[in-house]
Amino acid sequence: MKKIFHVLIIITIFSLSCEEEYDLEKSVLIYDKDYNDLPAYSEWGYNTFGAYYDRKVFISNNYEIPLKVISYDNSTTFIFKGEINNPADNSYNSYYNEEMSMKLSIENFKLETYNDLLLFNDTTIDLSHPDCSIVITIDNDIFETVIISGEFEFKKVQNLTVDNEPVEIIMSGLFDYQFLLNEEPISVSNGRFDIGIGDENFYKY
Amino acid sequence: MFKTLKFITIFLCFSLWGIGIYGQEKAEKKRKKFIGFESGFEFMTSDVPDYTFIRGDIDYFGSGSATDYLDCLNREWYVGLKTEIRTKNDKFGLLTGFRYTRSNSYLSKSADSDYFYLLNTQDAQATEFLRIKLIDQYSDYIGIPVEIRYMPFRPRLFRLYVEIGAEFSYLINSDINVDFYNEAMEIYQDDVINKFTEPSTTYTSVYFAIGWNLNWKYKPVINLEAIIPSAFISDYSTGLINSIDGIGLQLNVQIPF
Numbered sequence: 001m002k003k004i005f006h007v008l009i010i011i012t013i014f015s016l017s018c019e020e021e022y023d024l025e026k027s028v029l030i031y032d033k034d035y036n037d038l039p040a041y042s043e044w045g046y047n048t049f050g051a052y053y054d055r056k057v058f059i060s061n062n063y064e065i066p067l068k069v070i071s072y073d074n075s076t077t078f079i080f081k082g083e084i085n086n087p088a089d090n091s092y093n094s095y096y097n098e099e100m101s102m103k104l105s106i107e108n109f110k111l112e113t114y115n116d117l118l119l120f121n122d123t124t125i126d127l128s129h130p131d132c133s134i135v136i137t138i139d140n141d142i143f144e145t146v147i148i149s150g151e152f153e154f155k156k157v158q159n160l161t162v163d164n165e166p167v168e169i170i171m172s173g174l175f176d177y178q179f180l181l182n183e184e185p186i187s188v189s190n191g192r193f194d195i196g197i198g199d200e201n202f203y204k205y
Numbered sequence: 206m207f208k209t210l211k212f213i214t215i216f217l218c219f220s221l222w223g224i225g226i227y228g229q230e231k232a233e234k235k236r237k238k239f240i241g242f243e244s245g246f247e248f249m250t251s252d253v254p255d256y257t258f259i260r261g262d263i264d265y266f267g268s269g270s271a272t273d274y275l276d277c278l279n280r281e282w283y284v285g286l287k288t289e290i291r292t293k294n295d296k297f298g299l300l301t302g303f304r305y306t307r308s309n310s311y312l313s314k315s316a317d318s319d320y321f322y323l324l325n326t327q328d329a330q331a332t333e334f335l336r337i338k339l340i341d342q343y344s345d346y347i348g349i350p351v352e353i354r355y356m357p358f359r360p361r362l363f364r365l366y367v368e369i370g371a372e373f374s375y376l377i378n379s380d381i382n383v384d385f386y387n388e389a390m391e392i393y394q395d396d397v398i399n400k401f402t403e404p405s406t407t408y409t410s411v412y413f414a415i416g417w418n419l420n421w422k423y424k425p426v427i428n429l430e431a432i433i434p435s436a437f438i439s440d441y442s443t444g445l446i447n448s449i450d451g452i453g454l455q456l457n458v459q460i461p462f
Binding site: 024028043044118121158159160161162163164170 | 260322324327329330331332333334335336385386387389390
């Protein structure tokens, strides 16, 4: 009986057709098999990121643009925006989730267009360098941090073409770092990101 | 594996039972023989292999593999010639013959849009996606069905029967076609096709059916049967998707000889 039901569902699906538009800006969350609170590492431009913030989970969501790249004055800033939640309460609709962003700034480095991001391909940034700074925002509370150590690794930065037309730049990589927040040490670990950068999330002014 | 063994055991028991009864029949009764034409179709339940070259498109809060939101279907239709010989008590029939089967499977997007992204090439600098609306695949098989039919009730205008059968099939032809969202990408037809495997060269399936035959004396016998279900007992891939089991309908017309 279960098999018949199975087939009937397939026939029903077969009879439906969808004509809505779809684009690459959508987030596709495929969980990691080992760290199953985090998105799996990928290089497809799935527009997700995630990391452990001590024992909590800092992860992209479906409402915020996961990454904005800002080139301003003589610096480049990466703003990762999502939410922080407790792994024990893994309901993403829970009221206990809080908005969170992580702003990584690199001084003395400026981008002209988002295509310049290709320079980061296979590059690791030492976050303890004096030109690097990180600002954390949790529910509108802004925290300046003192970086103890850490790395931000751009494993792959690549051009994406669809049907032979350039569409965006895909940035994929890993990050881990430790910092002091209100004199308390905090670890961000097992961070990973896979995000497309195009006109809609690259800003230069 | 247990399911397969169970099927084979039941199949053998039916065979031995039928042969035993056949051997015990009295000589004075004449065996009925038929030759007939059959035609039918089946819808198969299938799953999509976890292709690493197809971009996932699952709901943000969903889970599973990248291919979960691809729609797939495998359907078959067939025609064939079969002979039947019945036991003298007219309760069991042994049927065999030849069957030509056309299997048609496809892969497409099931939600949100009418195309999916397929990774065409990737190197250190760039990744190239192609937008695919549909990948359509045909396979033609020649098979030998072997069936045992049991008719528990005496002959009447509408006579119920149950049937168990197996089919051994061999691939004779296959073709695959890619429908691109952007028609200018037709030049990549071969590149896309080469990412998929060839369909299975052979397969074996077993099936259980329930049917009714319409009998007129001295006229053709018309049989309508529902196949519920059929199952592949060998690995079977259409090249695009893996089929597991299915249901279908068959009509066959038999002439006594």
